[in-house]
Amino acid sequence: MIGDPQPLKESQTMRAGPSQEDIRRHNLGALLRHVHLGGPTSRAELTSKMGLNRSTIMALTSDLTAAGLVREELPRETGRAGRPSLVVRPESARVYVFAFDVGPDRLAVARVGLGGVILDQRETARRRSAFELDELTGALAGFARQMRRKTRDDTVCVGAAAAVSGGVRKADGVVTFGPNLKADEVPFGEELGRKLGLGLPVSVGNDANLAALAEHSRGVGVAVRDLIYLHGDVGIGGGIIAGGHLLGGHDGYGGEIGHMVVNPGGRVCGCGSRGCLEAEVGERALLESAGRFGAGQQGRDAVRAVVEAADRGDIVAQEALSRVGDWLGLGVANLVNIFNPEMVIFGGMLREVYLGSAAQVRTQLTLHAMAPQRERLRLRTSALGDAATLVGAAELAFAHVLADPLEVLARANA
Amino acid sequence: MIGDPQPLKESQTMRAGPSQEDIRRHNLGALLRHVHLGGPTSRAELTSKMGLNRSTIMALTSDLTAAGLVREELPRETGRAGRPSLVVRPESARVYVFAFDVGPDRLAVARVGLGGVILDQRETARRRSAFELDELTGALAGFARQMRRKTRDDTVCVGAAAAVSGGVRKADGVVTFGPNLKADEVPFGEELGRKLGLGLPVSVGNDANLAALAEHSRGVGVAVRDLIYLHGDVGIGGGIIAGGHLLGGHDGYGGEIGHMVVNPGGRVCGCGSRGCLEAEVGERALLESAGRFGAGQQGRDAVRAVVEAADRGDIVAQEALSRVGDWLGLGVANLVNIFNPEMVIFGGMLREVYLGSAAQVRTQLTLHAMAPQRERLRLRTSALGDAATLVGAAELAFAHVLADPLEVLARANA
Known part of the structure; x- marks a missing residue:
């Protein structure tokens, strides 16, 4: 299968096997990550989820407890008879x-x-x-x-x-x-x-x-190894998780989805180019198309007002949303062809825009994304919202x- | 730094540390990969490159030799005095x-x-x-x-x-x-x-x-952890190495760069959409623009003939190459913004197209790719050519x- 590029992974080419100390450190981190991301977990569950034996789990828990990172408690109640397994909790208050x-x-x-x-x-x-x-x-x-x-x-x-x-x-x-x-x-x-x-x-x-990492670890994208998070504010940004890893790029600038040109010769963008996704679907594009760009009208409330006006039957607002939704859908279709993600998540003001133009987005996907890539695709809005x-x-x-x-x-x- | 998303890597969340047997297997694979990709290597070099001690390298080499995967030989000549380090060679003929x-x-x-x-x-x-x-x-x-x-x-x-x-x-x-x-x-x-x-x-x-994996392991992209390989034949395909891994996508269809829409409403594409990179820069687009599409004119030779005609001053061929180069450059600019790669590699018929339209490609990059992403970017042609x-x-x-x-x-x- 082509899905697993391990044999050509450079880091593995060069790295020797881990020492016993490396393994202990790795396992301490893995256990702590379990309770950090998954919440309080019984020793029995940790044993089965981590594939380590009970005595190793006990030793690791004991080290983390001594360090003040976790504590062990009797579970509140168990449905079963017999001695209950201790629950390992992160020391969140400390x-x-x-x-x-x-x-x-x-x-x-x-x-x-x-x-x-x-x-x-x-x-x-x-x-x-x-x-x-x-x-x-x-x-x-x-x-x-x-x-x-x-x-x-x-x-x-x-x-x-x-x-x-x-x-x-x-x-x-x-x-x-x-x-x-x-x-x-x-x-x-x-x-x-x-x-x-x-x-x-x-x-x-x-x-x-x-925000993409947040949705991947604690939001709508938990356990989704290939996802694209699209964030809208003044600009349009993106975060891409590919094969479980954040796509950082060579210098750390990976994911600048907002500057993909979707409409050559289109609206002028702040970056100096024209027709970027940001120029066509950002806050300003929506507000201008809706005839609402001007003093005092900006931010999430202004965007929400357009969506609400469209819901109430305001034709100008409807047309503005429809236009923006078309370009958003074309941008998403391109990303779906390029990345074959399992999920696309809309966050920031794009959450409202997507909710107000889902039909346009889906139509553009059908027109421009290849069938095998879109068949199993899920479109979602951010679960964490502005906290992401x-x-x-x-x-x-x-x-x-x-x-x-x-x-x-x-x-x-x- | 955001470049290292390890803490959120799902596989690590779930996996326990490796056993001694896992470590041995990992090291055997690592040593074999060294000589498979790097060619004959002395034990002394392996010791220093793999960060293992001499006796471990000797034991691993001995296992691989017994299995008939490598053999050890005295080096042909050494410039130094003293007993030379044995060279480990892959058993290529066997x-x-x-x-x-x-x-x-x-x-x-x-x-x-x-x-x-x-x-x-x-x-x-x-x-x-x-x-x-x-x-x-x-x-x-x-x-x-x-x-x-x-x-x-x-x-x-x-x-x-x-x-x-x-x-x-x-x-x-x-x-x-x-x-x-x-x-x-x-x-x-x-x-x-x-x-x-x-x-x-x-x-x-x-x-x-x-082909992307090949260029990454044995071609122009060795040691380049973030690269995009663009391949042209009848269609346009792509292979993306992000952070040292091939981007496979959720179902294995990652890298279908050819179906990114660069020219909405443009030329009809075989996929049913319009204005895809493939439709605008593929073999047919070039040959049609050059007035050379027809019976018997196809494949690499036909593409090469257009580039050669342009070189000789044929204006129709020049305009065709220029048009195709513009769309190719726009597509590459989009990919550079999205991925921030260190290198973009042109292979298949895109090698000829790029060589014939590098000025257009670079101009489009300057217009549409963000400066920090393109500053350190290297554009290259395939080193392995049709063998990739x-x-x-x-x-x-x-x-x-x-x-x-x-x-x-x-x-x-x-």
Whole structure:
């Protein structure tokens, strides 16, 4: 089968087998990931799901418990007779990360506990204006400090990550393009890390990529190994999970679906090109087509108003949605041919647009996507909604904890 | 960094650490892959490249030697004093696979030795007509039998795989779409395996996907983890390597780049849509634009004739190439925005088209691809040329040998 390219995977060509210590670290991470993503799990379930024997599970759980990452409890109730299997729970109240979201219309910060529990959250509206690094990082760090003052003494912050709309260079996490970016190179994570003063690096990811990871790990795309997440705000972004991996690209800019040209010679796009998906289906395209572009009319509410007007029979709104839905459908058809995904997820303002133009999208798919690729395709809207980017940022912040649980905690407690 | 999505990789969530036996198998495969892809390698180099100690390398080599997969030899000459390190060579003359290529204009079969050495090859022209399963598999199996009769008694065939133009369903290797396919479901591998009568399954892959793997493992894309291979024949196909893995998609149909719509409402495509990349830049589009479409004018020679005419100053040919180059460039720009690849490779007739229209392709990239994505992009032509599909099929056939060297050889010798 062509589906499994393992023999040509470069990393495997070069890597030797893991040592016993590597295996222990791998298994500690795997167990922690189980309870982080799946919630409280009995030892018996872990034994069967992880394919390890009971004594290994016990030893791993004991290590993670000693490190303060999980605790074991008797289950509330069991339907069965006999001694119940202990349940392993993540220490959500004690071990947490900071997740930041720099959206076009809001700034949000959440304190997220191991297991993905949002423990505390702050957000504020943001003007759509220039990207003032000092002002933005200052506001975000201020929120984090407020939340931190309210935590108990035994809590420990193990990571921090931010979602930004724009391109994030893989090599160093620097933001290199995005709406209203004043400089060519914005060291957002570095500056936010400095202002936080926690001695922790702040990872940075593209918002649509992180939302895709969030839907893949905790949303509508759980267990879906090939999915495309399309995110609409002012711009159109994307996050692609291919074979279970986020498609990062050579420099980290993979998934810039919004700048696929669907209509050559079409509407001018902010990127300098014409007829990009973003230019044809973004917020401005919809509002202009609906005759509603202008002062004070922007953001999710303005988009929702168009969809509602169309529902009520407003012909101009209907035609605008229909036009935008046609281009959206053509864009999705192209992606379906290229990627053969199992699922396409519409998030941000594209959730409303899709719900208001599903017929157009499906028609374009029938016209332009190849039958074998579309037969088993599922179209869905985001399950996490506007929380997707924050949830994704939290997962990014937890990534190194799950990769090496003990090392991270040892450092945090030092 | 967002580039590494490991924490959300499903397979890792579920999988426990490897056993000692798994590690041995992994290392045997890794060592064999080293010499299969890299050629004869000294024990000292293997020790340093694989990060294992000398005694482990010696034990692994000894196992592979006993199995007849590699042999150790004194190097021809060394520039240094002291006892030279033994060189480990793949047993290319003894261990081989059959690779088949069902192209639109030819059928080819190669007997390929471990290490990628083409030991013997047959090919024949093919009429562009219906896909006669019985006739095609009969001809291919006949070639294989001829070659097999010429082999020494101690040789062993360890695998077989075929490249076909068309869609190959991941679940069962059945060909489900393709040019001139008469049935909806063609069990090509099963039928070829039956006719070969070697007791071996025949893996089947899409030709452009296999050519992409070939360029990635032995061609211009070695060590390039993110590349797009564009293949032109009658149709336009693609193979995408993302993060070192072939993009297979949910059902195995990933990479159908030829059916991305670049020109809505444009030329009618064989798939039923309009303005697909294939419709705008395929062989027929070029020959028609150049006023050369008709009886007897088809295939690589006809394409080459257009490029040569343009070189000599033929204005009609120049305009045809320019038009096709514009659409090709727009398609590549879209792919660059979506994937952020390190390299785009032009193969098949697109090699000639690209060489004849590189200026147009580059102009479209500048107009439509985002600067950070195109800054480090390399555009290349196929290094393996028309051998790419056969080389890729051979790699597919060797895949399971490299995954578990001893098991495969034990079965082959039984």
